[in-house]
Amino acid sequence: MSTSNLDHPSGESLDAASSYLPDVELLTRMANEMFSALPNATPAAGVPSSTAAASTATSAPALEVPSFPSDYPRVGSSVYASAIPLPFEDELNTLLSSAKESYSAVPGIAQTAGVPSAAVPLPTQENSALTTDHFNLTTSPIPSVIPLPFEEELRTLLTPAQKATLAHTAIPANPNQASSFYFLDSIASPAAGTPLPAYAAAHPPFDVNAIRRDFPILKELVHGRPLIWLDNAATTQKPQSVIDRLSYFYQHENSNIHRAAHELAARATDAYEDARKKVRHFLNAPSVDEIVFVRGTTEGINLVAQSWGRQHINEGDEIVISWLEHHANIVPWQQLCTEKGAKLRVAPVDDHGQILLDEYQKLLNSRTKLVAFSQVSNALGTITPAQQMIAMAHRVGARVLLDGAQSVSHMRVDVQQLDCDWFVFSGHKVFAPTGIGALFGKLELLNAMPPWQGGGNMIQDVTFEKTIYHAAPVRFEAGTGNIADAVGLGAAIDYVQRIGLENISRYEHQLLVYATRGLSSIPGLRLIGTAPEKAGVLSFVLKGFSSEEVGAALNREGIAVRSGHHCAQPILRRFGLETTVRPSLALYNTCADIDFLVAALRRIQSGRTSF
Incomplete structure (x- = not known):
């Protein structure tokens, strides 16, 4: 989340207001309100309730702003002035509304104001109607239900001791499984003067939600369903920056x-x-x-x-x-x-x-x-x-x-x-x-x-007797290029x-592991190509169904995969096959995409989808 455009009421920029102390009371109140909005939630241990906030704020340990290298990339500012409304307040409301809309699009799921009711089963690894796009890279591959847009600010505001306290309060992906705050316990707050890894110093933290917003085609509907693009080995989608x-x-x-x-x-x-x-x-x-x-x-x-x-x-x-x-x-x-x-x-x-x-x-x-x-x-x-x-x-x-x-x-x-x-x-x-x-x-x-090839642009001199060519690379770019x-x-x-290719590789590897586990759980599904070192591609066949049938059925659910020989007939024949179904991953794919794919394949396998 970026706060670079926010101004202090006094007219100072947010950076200029960095000397102000953060508003502990407002932080804790917002955290408590967020938890109370979740199904079966109780006030977080270590986080005072809104009614007790005033009495506990004075005794709460002071929030310390850690010292960062001057070139450390930040999403927004590391501190908030006490007079500035927290910028994630509106985003949290938007997020809850978005969750409501996402659930309403899933058949058979009841809806309450703002968030799913406690009676509605929350997504799990096995049965996920909605999971966050924010993928935890260092802990469990099962994502949390509600992503917190202000996680970067909390990382910079909270001391290690406060993180340890908050780690006892969970937003579990599975309501039957307790877990710590994935965005706090996976990344330690850097101490003063501690050098960051090269990739961390060069790139902001990987945020798949923000990345997905960069690709306008991901808002498309296919057969009335949101597009899930899992045909990236054939071609990738284009970010708005490229289009622009x-x-x-x-x-x-x-x-x-x-x-x-x-x-x-x-x-x-x-x-x-x-x-x-x-x-x-x-x-x-x-x-x-x-x-x-x-x-x-x-x-x-x-x-x-x-x-x-x-x-x-x-x-x-x-x-x-x-x-x-x-x-x-x-x-x-x-x-x-x-x-x-x-x-x-x-x-x-x-x-x-x-x-x-x-x-x-x-x-x-x-x-x-x-x-x-x-x-x-x-x-x-x-x-x-x-x-x-x-x-x-x-x-x-x-x-x-x-x-x-x-x-x-x-x-x-x-x-x-x-x-x-x-x-x-x-x-x-x-x-x-x-x-x-x-x-x-x-x-x-x-x-x-x-x-x-011969033509314009790649020559120094032409006579009817001979041609003198330019040196590389122009000698190989005859004619008007694709400028x-x-x-x-x-x-x-x-x-x-x-974004950083190291960040992309790390994220996609975890997503590949998650997808491999999910597909391996489907009866009758055989993965083709199980090398320990893999990138982005999952080829499979489903017993009793042709690859074309599976691809067509997935298409009707808005899921784009490739089915066929993938212009690689010799390697498929090495495994006794002519075709496979090939989902393939990119940086904008999520665990939710995989969950929908696995659920659709289970319906196909069980015969609940007709061709």
């Missing part, structure tokens, strides 16, 4: 780039090249000259196959891929091998969907010229040991292309640490527009590769980096 950036480009900057002297051309060129800089930083590439804009992962792979591959692959050479690959990382190499008389070899996987490294090692030899594999499987979610596999390939002199289409939205990618020769990804997998992506290539490789969507990709990278 595209609109701004077309309103104020639209022009072709590089070749004109007028103002709009300069603006468009600056925006386009600034996006390239953002991609360089996103991947930790050494130079912007190593970033080539392409339409997406598929085009990036084809560029390397048609340029470097045609130049270096000869008869008798070998290209190694894995069973996990998307068709886009199989077909171009097949075509090249057929053209050149080379051999395509495939690293096998075990029954969990993990690459068998011993077998992979056996495939590598002096004839291996190229290794190409995915960092994360789009069909199973398996995270491959990329750095280790790249090093193994380099030891035999092979070059390595890493497919990052499914990894960039889930984990930090460092191409220098990985030491891959090429890295490709698609913007639309990481909250950017479709039709834009990037290829990273080591500079000496790119400049030695011939252009694979606006490249700018949109830059905006998407800004968005992700503001």
Whole structure:
């Protein structure tokens, strides 16, 4: 919650009013009113009732404001002046109204004023009609029923002793299970001068409620139900900041780039090249000259196959891929091998969907010229040991292309640490527009590769006798590029980096664990791909139902998943299947999304849904 726009009645800004003491009485009264609004709630131990507030306020321990590093990111202010109304008062009322509206949308649930009545069963891990979007990352994966929008302020206001007192007062996710305040006991109040972790110093705390508000499409209704988007491995939704950036480009900057002297051309060129800089930083590439804009992962792979591959692959050479690959990382190499008389070899996987490294090692030899594999499987979610596999390939002199289409939205990618020769990804997998992506290539490789398309923008000089090409990256960007969507990709990278990929990874891992447990509890459901290291993807089949039937039934409940072969037929056939149902996760998904999915699958499994 942000309080940056609040002003003190005296005219001072909130920051200027930071010398005022917090209003203990008002804090405790609000806390007590909140607890009393919950079903079966009693006044919290250690929190005085509203009638006793006046008599106890003087004896309550003084609230201490801890000392923070000057660059510590805060949601709102760490202190409240005594004369300022607490800004979460209105939000709490809004929150209770929102809970009422959410419950009213669920069939069969009675409604009382403000909050569900005590007679209405509160959501649990097994039966959740409504759970908060605020996900606890460090304790139980079952979220609390009501998120508290002022948690950051309480963290900064309360001393460790006061936290210990309040920890005895619970807002349980399960009414039969007591628990402590998830937002207090999971994060200790930093002591004066204590350095914070790097990610904490760079990014605000992860708040999935705030993140969901950034994505306007999540307010859509599908068949009269709120959209639950679990098809993120196919494409991700776009935050408002990306949508606004595209609109701004077309309103104020639209022009072709590089070749004109007028103002709009300069603006468009600056925006386009600034996006390239953002991609360089996103991947930790050494130079912007190593970033080539392409339409997406598929085009990036084809560029390397048609340029470097045609130049270096000869008869008798070998290209190694894995069973996990998307068709886009199989077909171009097949075509090249057929053209050149080379051999395509495939690293096998075990029954969990993990690459068998011993077998992979056996495939590598002096004839291996190229290794190409995915960092994360789009069909199973398996995270491959990329750095280790790249090093193994380099030891035999092979070059390595890493497919990052499914990894960039889930984990930090460092191409220098990985030491891959090429890295490709698609913007639309990481909250950017479709039709834009990037290829990273080591500079000496790119400049030695011939252009694979000819046209404008990539030439220094043309005569009828010969053409002189620009150096990388422009030599691979013939014609008018996808300028606006490249700018949109830059905006998407800004968005992700503001949140922090470490924060996203941590949150999504907990959500993946929660979803795996939920799906595993459904009779007749078989998960495909159970590697210990996974990211974002859950593939399954449901006994007695085709994947298409399950996908259609979920769609009628507003739940979007992918059903089919996911352009990865070889890996599904490795498990004796032609298709699976594939829910896939992103940073805006919640435990409530998973609960609705599990409940819908249980209804399908029990035959209560007709097709």
